[in-house]
Amino acid sequence: MIKSYAKVTQIFVVLAGVLGGMIWWQRSKHSPSKVYTIGILQTASHPALDAAREGFVSYLKEALPNQIEFITKNVQGDVAQAYSVAKSFNQSPAINGLFAIATLTAQAAVQTQTDKPIAIAAVTDPVEHGIWKPGGLVCGASDRVDIYKQIELMHLLFPSLARVGLLFTLSEPNSVSLVDEMKRALEEEQIEVVEFGIATASDLPLIVARIKEVDLVWVPTDNGVATALDMVTKSLQQANIPLIVSFDISPGVFAAAGIDYKKSGVQAAQCLEKVLIQGQKPSDIPILHPLIDYFVVNKKMAEERGIVERLSESKSIIWF
Helix, strand or coil: CHHHHHHHHHHHHHHHHHHHHHHHHHHHHCCCCCCEEEEEEECCCCHHHHHHHHHHHHHHHHHCCCCEEEEEEECCCCHHHHHHHHHHHHHCCCCCEEEEECHHHHHHHHHHCCCCCEEEEEECCCCCCCCCCCCCCEEEEECCCCHHHHHHHHHHHCCCCCEEEEEEECCCHHHHHHHHHHHHHHHHCCCEEEEEEECCHHHHHHHHHCCCCCCEEEECCCHHHHCCHHHHHHHHHHCCCCEEECCCCCCCCCEECCCCHHHHHHHHHHHHHHHHCCCCCHHHCCCECCCCCCEEECHHHHHHCCCHHHHHCCCCEEEC
């Protein structure tokens, strides 16, 4: 009986030790002392992309105080550099995960990573462009806008809308996809569409100078146009043509039905947190999409056109 009791005690001690070890291992796995390093790969300098980065960084700093570090690289639209940096992040044992901002760097990250999770933001169609795949490494937020919300804003501003100019970069898949969708939707409403596509940013001055006889110009989520927006707005203002964008409003822009890129960055950070801290698989987390609840309109420009009183009746308008 004594031997049997001693044996049971020994088994209990062994089991307790194993259980204790498992608890210690689980806790130490996500211990406050563990520091995660995230490689941030940004396509270009632009307020929207900067806002996505700021939202991502600020969320993780608050969620994981003293546990998070960032290495940020901005490739300024250089394809070769994007792939070079993404490859170096993949090879570095210090990097625990990536945050790719916009399609160029997201594609580079996906094509060079072997096992590190990738959070994305400012990517219009991650499935169509091979960025998100079942069982893959990617999670995060898309910035694909609701085309019909864009058209709703156009009609709200200009009830007699008849001719719309579309300004975009021919080499940006996101822009081309949105322009094609916008063109189909407008033509269904018997609204004439005029496309103004640019090959590179250096084409913008010449192309914008040719824009005439349209009720407005619409720009999708386009990095090439966005980086030269000051020039575009000045040229269109001289021609008295209002500009509507599908990203954040800025001086010189008449109106925007865009998304909050800072929130998109936060969404991407929350996804990566689930992967690194909670152990979820990236592809098990659905790609998040933006909601447009309101339109932002430049009040001074609206006053110049005499439409402030009419627009003030709409609950969906916020003045800039």
